[in-house]
Amino acid sequence: MYVARKFRVYPTLEQQVALAKSFGCCRVFWNYSLNLCQQTYQQTGKGLSRKYIQGLLPSLKQEYPWLKDDVYSQCLQVVALNLANAYKNFFEKRARLPRFNSRKGQQSITFPQNAKFEGDYLKL
Numbered sequence: 225m226y227v228a229r230k231f232r233v234y235p236t237l238e239q240q241v242a243l244a245k246s247f248g249c250c251r252v253f254w255n256y257s258l259n260l261c262q263q264t265y266q267q268t269g270k271g272l273s274r275k276y277i278q279g280l281l282p283s284l285k286q287e288y289p290w291l292k293d294d295v296y297s298q299c300l301q302v303v304a305l306n307l308a309n310a311y312k313n314f315f316e317k318r319a320r321l322p323r324f325n326s327r328k329g330q331q332s333i334t335f336p337q338n339a340k341f342e343g344d345y346l347k348l
Contacts, residue, residue: 231346242294247331249295250303253284255324257307262321271315274308302334 235243257277264272278301285292291300313319339348 233346243333245290245294246296246299246333248327249291250299250333251325251327251331252288253281253291253300254303254307256280256284257304258322258324261307261311265311271311272308274304277304277307296335296338298336299333302336306334 257272257280260280261272261277264270281291281297281300281304307322310319310322314321335348339346341347
């Protein structure tokens with residue numbers, strides 16, 4: 225049985241900066257990958273696989289060192305998974321074409337591991 229929980233956090237100023245960097249890195253990777261997916265879809269009528277999108281990460285991390293330093297790699301891998309699922313849902317006519325993310329909208333990030341409670345505090 226899988227359990228998912230959502231939490232509202234009240235971060236300190238230092239934590240707000242770290243979260244903003246993580247949000248930005250995930251958004252940049254989403255938009256970069258979505259642009260490649262859209263170009264591929266226009267040329268071939270097909271999307272890109274999750275494996276291909278995740279394969280872009282090492283070269284992007286060399287090109288943009290802040291992708292390596294400012295965010296957990298697993299968060300970026302979840303972005304690739306979400307984009308692949310979004311295109312899968314589009315091709316199966318369950319959803320519309322994925323859209324680019326903006327910094328002005330609601331921002332979220334998924335931490336697949338390393339989240340635990342210590343007393344009344346959530347540690348990421």
